[in-house]
Amino acid sequence: MVLSRPLLNTHQVAALLGVKEAAVRVWIGRGDLRAIRLGREYRIAVCDLEDFVEIHATKARFRPKGEPNEDKTPEDRK
Secondary structure, three states: OHHHOOEEEHHHHHHHHOOOHHHHHHHHHHOOOOOEEEOOEEEEEHHHHHHHHHHOOOOOOOOOOOOOOOOOOOOOOO
């Protein structure tokens, strides 16, 4: 349910992501970030912000064969 956690305003989302509030409004306008309009303001559910971040995360870097995996410990690489 959307209301199980508090709704964030565009200023709060911008601060969390380290971007300008205008960027958040652009994402909402393009339909990239789901938001609820309450009067003249938008509110964003935390779950919708988490989905937005997950969708826009970069893919894992391709590692050529023989290149060590930084996520593994030296014992795991043997």
